[in-house]
Amino acid sequence: MTYDFKEYADREMLAIDLASQIAGELRAALSHQDRAALAVPGGTSPGPVFDALCAADLDWSRVDVLLTDERWVPESSDRSNTRLLRERLLTDRASAARLLPLYAEAETPEDKLAELADAIAPSLPLAVVLLGMGADMHTASIFPEADKLEEALSPDAPILLPMRAPGAPEPRITLSASALDGAMKKHILIYGREKREVLAKAKGLPAIEAPINAILDEATVHWAE
Numbered sequence: 001m002t003y004d005f006k007e008y009a010d011r012e013m014l015a016i017d018l019a020s021q022i023a024g025e026l027r028a029a030l031s032h033q034d035r036a037a038l039a040v041p042g043g044t045s046p047g048p049v050f051d052a053l054c055a056a057d058l059d060w061s062r063v064d065v066l067l068t069d070e071r072w073v074p075e076s077s078d079r080s081n082t083r084l085l086r087e088r089l090l091t092d093r094a095s096a097a098r099l100l101p102l103y104a105e106a107e108t109p110e111d112k113l114a115e116l117a118d119a120i121a122p123s124l125p126l127a128v129v130l131l132g133m134g135a136d137m138h139t140a141s142i143f144p145e146a147d148k149l150e151e152a153l154s155p156d157a158p159i160l161l162p163m164r165a166p167g168a169p170e171p172r173i174t175l176s177a178s179a180l181d182g183a184m185k186k187h188i189l190i191y192g193r194e195k196r197e198v199l200a201k202a203k204g205l206p207a208i209e210a211p212i213n214a215i216l217d218e219a220t221v222h223w224a225e
């Protein structure tokens with residue numbers, strides 16, 4: 001398994017440079033296909049990348065934007081990744097993009113799973129995926145010790161899975177490893193020394209212990225202090 005590791009002088013430079021790489025990759029995809037899908041994480045890291053990317057000059061009306069994973073909470077919650085997307089990415093030029101939701105109002109992810117997956121299926125494979133990583137080596141909502149970990153890592157996994165894990169305060173819904181790994185371009189965004197060390201420690205571990213390994217091959221990791 002090989003991946004590129006790009007180190008930046010600071011987080012601001014990272015955000016600007018990464019946004020311009022993603023915009024370039026979306027433009028390239030749109031030059032030979034009608035529509036292109038971009039999947040992005042929630043959490044605390046990607047906001048500044050969204051702030052730069054939303055102004056990119058490309059034909060956003062042909063871009064499908066979706067989350068890599070979502071917490072099963074309504075958009076009124078400040079834990080909602082969809083809310084972050086609407087506030088920071090689907091604005092400015094990018095407001096012309098189409099959002100493929102990973103949440104719909106219902107008690108549990110299972111209630112809406114099939115409906116949400118059917119809406120995403122025609123947009124795969126992803127043109128570009130951006131992922132985060134937790135200090136426990138999870139990516140998207142594929143957590144070590146999650147109830148559906150093995151299923152999410154299986155090559156035959158469905159596109160979407162409900163997920164519950166000790167480290168996640170609410171039920172989640174996540175793209176499977178194969179849906180994420182099937183992206184044409186893969187980027188991982190991490191900040192700080194701790195995550196850099198965690199990533200180094202993941203080397204050689206099976207994906208069941210280090211889920212990040214399921215999507216790292218041929219990815220680019222973007223790091224700033």
Ligand SMILES: O=C(O)[C@H](O)[C@@H](O)[C@H](O)[C@H](O)COP(=O)(O)O
Pocket residue numbers: 041042043044045046068069070071081131132133134138139140141
């Ligand atoms: O909804 C989420 O929490 C994510 O999509 C998750 O996979 C995230 O990317 C990592 O947990 C890193 O989170 P931070 O960027 O907040 O450290």
